[in-house]
Amino acid sequence: MWSLTSATLPLLLIFLLLVLMGASDPLQDTLLKCLSENSVLSPPISEITYFPSNPLFPSVLQSYIRNLRFNSTKTQKPLFIVTPIHVSHIQASIICCKKFDLELRIRSGGHDYDGLSYVSEVPFVIVDMFNLRSVEVNLEDESAWVESGATLGEVYYKIAEKSRVYGFPAGVCPTVGVGGHFSGGGYGNLMRKFGLSVDNVLDAIIVDANGRVLNRESMGENLFWAIRGGGGASFGIIVSWKIKLVPVSETVTVFRVEKTLEQGASEIVLQWQDVADKIHEDLFIRLVLMPVNKKGYKTIRAKFNALFLGNADQLFAIMNESFPKLGLERDQCIEMSWIDSILFWSNYPLGTKPDILLERIPKSEKFLKRKSDYVQQPISKEGFESIWKKMMELGKPGLTFNPYGGKMSEISETETPFPHRAGNMYKIQYSLSWKEEGEEVANRYLDLTRRLYDFMTPYVSNSPRSSYLNYRDVDIGTNGPGNAGYAEASVWGTKYFKGNFDRLVGIKTMVDPNNFFRYEQSIPSLAAWKGLMAE
Numbered sequence: 001m002w003s004l005t006s007a008t009l010p011l012l013l014i015f016l017l018l019v020l021m022g023a024s025d026p027l028q029d030t031l032l033k034c035l036s037e038n039s040v041l042s043p044p045i046s047e048i049t050y051f052p053s054n055p056l057f058p059s060v061l062q063s064y065i066r067n068l069r070f071n072s073t074k075t076q077k078p079l080f081i082v083t084p085i086h087v088s089h090i091q092a093s094i095i096c097c098k099k100f101d102l103e104l105r106i107r108s109g110g111h112d113y114d115g116l117s118y119v120s121e122v123p124f125v126i127v128d129m130f131n132l133r134s135v136e137v138n139l140e141d142e143s144a145w146v147e148s149g150a151t152l153g154e155v156y157y158k159i160a161e162k163s164r165v166y167g168f169p170a171g172v173c174p175t176v177g178v179g180g181h182f183s184g185g186g187y188g189n190l191m192r193k194f195g196l197s198v199d200n201v202l203d204a205i206i207v208d209a210n211g212r213v214l215n216r217e218s219m220g221e222n223l224f225w226a227i228r229g230g231g232g233a234s235f236g237i238i239v240s241w242k243i244k245l246v247p248v249s250e251t252v253t254v255f256r257v258e259k260t261l262e263q264g265a266s267e268i269v270l271q272w273q274d275v276a277d278k279i280h281e282d283l284f285i286r287l288v289l290m291p292v293n294k295k296g297y298k299t300i301r302a303k304f305n306a307l308f309l310g311n312a313d314q315l316f317a318i319m320n321e322s323f324p325k326l327g328l329e330r331d332q333c334i335e336m337s338w339i340d341s342i343l344f345w346s347n348y349p350l351g352t353k354p355d356i357l358l359e360r361i362p363k364s365e366k367f368l369k370r371k372s373d374y375v376q377q378p379i380s381k382e383g384f385e386s387i388w389k390k391m392m393e394l395g396k397p398g399l400t401f402n403p404y405g406g407k408m409s410e411i412s413e414t415e416t417p418f419p420h421r422a423g424n425m426y427k428i429q430y431s432l433s434w435k436e437e438g439e440e441v442a443n444r445y446l447d448l449t450r451r452l453y454d455f456m457t458p459y460v461s462n463s464p465r466s467s468y469l470n471y472r473d474v475d476i477g478t479n480g481p482g483n484a485g486y487a488e489a490s491v492w493g494t495k496y497f498k499g500n501f502d503r504l505v506g507i508k509t510m511v512d513p514n515n516f517f518r519y520e521q522s523i524p525s526l527a528a529w530k531g532l533m534a535e
């Protein structure tokens, strides 16, 4: 918060008069002075810092708002935005925000489902990483250095540019940013074979609460553990990541098959549930369930999207053996390169050139709400019947099932902060995306999504009912005013991190005792909390 002492007040009044007389904004000048003093002279930080008075401010702010719910005139705007092109710009932002007691939000790709990378209720600043997006692939040691502002599409493109037989396990949507994605876990269709993005991170560069630039060795194994799934924004600004490339076959095979209830979807879903987490780890079959209106009746559409790291004959044999109910036909299996499978999974038409992965802005923008759950016990036939009924009654929210098993079950729960390993059959994403403007419609759709989530209670994990951090959901709890309470934070914290929450709190207390890096779902510092209690 701005601290206004009686000594500074008269000064402020004079400044205000100067502003009214057309002079430049004194607070802006004070902040810019601090930023300049703490960063390199060239390129000067003033050139990459945007105050609301700058005509470019709205477009810089809006460029990476990926959820239209937070693009309204009512959404709180930052005091200014820094768009670093040099690490000292990041250091200066941290030092000056600390000095002026401003909250700092860190944005890489802006895909946070609840907008926490660029919205706050208190005066705040955004450090926007989009200029720092280099991807340096090194085939010799099968690694790459990737800056946080890169998108997944850029990472995939740059790997494929060098080789057809390497890939990286990360998300399906190419515009997602590396900074949030990696620090929150990061999964995609290579997860059953290679685990999460964070299971394949070798090193990282972070700027901490004191403005120090640290790598894996100098940050130590505790902090390096925390930022691989614990959410980077509680610990510092992560500049870049060293990732381990993974081998992919020269030819992969994909399919996309849809079935409605009338076409036997119920039986097929039951068989999917039996096999999806146990089938060959080279095969990943995502299931997307949507209520749809046909002429005169309602039904459920089950869409099966697959990636197989092998050729069509091998895939067809596995499907015939383990998942015959889908009735997959040989000509539904399409062979292609791994990079083309990325385009296929993003719903681009066959034959689209990979260059499209370099486009950083999605084709269309929507209003979004997402929630998540984990299924650990098979849902019965009757269970699914009642879920179909509920989905058709609510009419809008869809469910996406992502199978686990394979490599995911081989990694221990404590290896990274991401705890959802062995014992989880699949993850559910609740999704509702809409295009209609207005608060009334938004509230109605948020309510529908929450009602489906409530309805699912008996079928999903409990104590804790767990959630995926990268499917940010403020409904499961926030830190509340003051942002420091352990008790409040452990409600949402144990859902995202289970037993790893306490280790994250310990590390936070060590590396950022004063809770500089804070937001609605940041890991609390026990030191800051005790300090607050003592006041």
Ligand SMILES: Cc1cc2nc3c(=O)[nH]c(=O)nc-3n(C[C@H](O)[C@H](O)[C@H](O)COP(=O)(O)OP(=O)(O)OC[C@H]3O[C@@H](n4cnc5c(N)ncnc54)[C@H](O)[C@@H]3O)c2cc1C
Pocket (backbone or CB within 6 Å): 066, 105, 106, 107, 108, 109, 110, 111, 112, 113, 116, 117, 129, 148, 170, 171, 172, 173, 175, 176, 177, 178, 179, 180, 181, 183, 184, 185, 186, 187, 188, 231, 232, 233, 234, 236, 237, 238, 239, 470, 471
């Ligand atoms: C269309 C869409 C598709 C998605 N698909 C997938 C998927 O297939 N798999 C999957 O796992 N997830 C998926 N997600 C979720 C996605 O992984 C998360 O939203 C992720 O956090 C986004 O990262 P970002 O950098 O784009 O987001 P941002 O909104 O920029 O950041 C998200 C969070 O990370 C913090 N953060 C960002 N950059 C840094 C940094 N450099 N240092 C420290 N903290 C930082 C932010 O402050 C914020 O708390 C999807 C999301 C969307 C909107």
Ligand SMILES: *[C@@H]1O[C@H](CO)[C@@H](O)[C@H](O)[C@H]1NC(C)=O
Pocket (backbone or CB within 6 Å): 062, 068, 071, 072, 073, 365
């Ligand atoms: C966000 O809002 C601004 C104006 O408030 C508007 O011009 C812009 O088109 C909006 N963005 C999208 C993607 O709709």
Ligand SMILES: *[C@@H]1O[C@H](CO)[C@@H](O)[C@H](O)[C@H]1NC(C)=O
Pocket (backbone or CB within 6 Å): 316, 317, 320, 321
């Ligand atoms: C499919 O499975 C059946 C029996 O399970 C077998 O007879 C048939 O040869 C298989 N087809 C292929 C193409 O593998």
